[in-house]
Amino acid sequence: MSLAGLRSGIVTRGVRHFVTATAAIAIIAYLFAYSGADDSPTIHSDGYCYYLYLPSWAIYHDLSFDAMARDWFAGTYPEHIALRRWPSSGRWLNPCPIGTATLMAPFFVVGDLLSMWSNLPRDGLSLYYQYAAGFAGIAYLLAGLSILRRILQRHFSDGVTLATLVSITWGTNLFHYGVFDGTFSHIFSFFLVCLWILLVERWWEQPGWTRSVALGSVAALIVLVRHPNAMFVLVLPLYGVSRWRDVRGRIAELWRRRRWLIVAVLTALAGVIPQAVLYRLTTGAWFVNPYRELGGRFAFASPRLFDVLFSTQKGLFFWSPVLLLAVVGAVVAKGWTRGVATSAIVVFLVQLYLTASWSNWQFGGSFGHRAFTDGLGFAALLIAACFDWAASRPHIRRIVALYAATVVCLSVAQMLQYWTGNLPYSDTTWDQYRESFLRFR
């Protein structure tokens, strides 16, 4: 076998086994992070709020969160848990919507049944519940990567697919949000956005009942996991648009498919009804700003665009420099990716503006900027476009490969620093960054 043939075989096997290998690494990493007696629990911080629906509803049979507050906190949730009583009704409003808990539910049920079987306390937070929630994050990371691999394999070579999967998994905070902070909403959104890309592609190829219902269901879940992610719906009309003159044709095509579009929209609306009902029960209104009582607000006139993109605090490209390849990809993309690039850019710009305008633009403690983890599926397509473009240019290929390998290694090192407490959770200054650079005390 020639050297090229051997390399090709290795790459093909790499693509085939990538998700399995990531699963093994993720499980080892999770156990490393959470199996010690002194470790903080898997369900923590924002993850607690996203998860809270499950024990509250399934164990305490209580939609109001009161029973759990009484049992654990003598009636009032602590300040660091983001639930607040809605002033007019006095009921607890959970600012984290129900989508993450919905996706976690199968894992929770297993944890609950095992807790009963092993005589562990059915308190919603004991050992098996923690593991169940942790493995849910890992499972959705793997499911998202699996879908992404499928999309990439359809449009790119095995070499480009493998390089992209490695870059997006370890060159960004994706792995971190699948494993270390797997109870936050981001990995669930990543999975749904990947599924959304796949379904949108299939729907434009050939719409039908099944695909339209699936599209509407995934759109609903995207909104239920994180409301601002409704912006990803824009991908549907923008899919395949790469020039202004495509817009008219796209509108006409949407009109021609209006029957299927209505099916998708009605399904999506039906899917978000439970959340609206919950808001209604809690606040008296069908739609609310769930962060109102936490003081969260937008300052649209003074967005922190530079900070969100480049600052040492949480700068997207500062902490995940591999994503600069996605910027290159957006410019050089051709063929199918060109048609996806427009929607990816539009969604990214909307997300950037919203994030930069939000009062807590750093999004609290996080590794890298977690607001953008949800859309990494799109970034992966653009990174693949960059690799594909570089593949046929030997000099550029070497530079891109060296750059990607370096920043992926840097990202992994920094992720481990973050896990071991050697990087600040937020508000990192340049001096702090320089002092702790690649230090594992």
Place this chain on the structure above:
Amino acid sequence: MNHRRMKWTAGTLALVAALAYLYDPPWLGGVTSGFFQWEYPPGEPVFRWTTGRASLFIPGNATTVMIPMRSLFPGPDGGPVTVRVSVDDRFLATITLTDPGAWVRDELPLGRRSTRRRHRRIDLRVNRVVRPRMVGVMTGPPTVW
């Protein structure tokens, strides 16, 4: 037996074996829920705080259990702090902590309740928590007879 059926059989057997093991795992004695980390103040007894509820395991053949408790902070309206103790989901006793500074060491007979498991679960429910850490009561290492 075809390959698919063999896989199903092997999977089912593995599941049954895992469930049989998890019915009464030997490591359960070290599992807790709702406790903070142990604290080792110099010259004072070792302790750990509970939250509003906490669970721990004791050996299944124990007939009496004693868990040292101290409230440190008074209960609602300056009254006593109460801790409801149950064993394997059955009510056992209510311990009343009237003096916040005093350690209470009530011995609680477990009666004739038998168990086929290696461990019994003890659940503690405290009637108040103290902010900002949301601590319930201080507890020492349990003693069993």
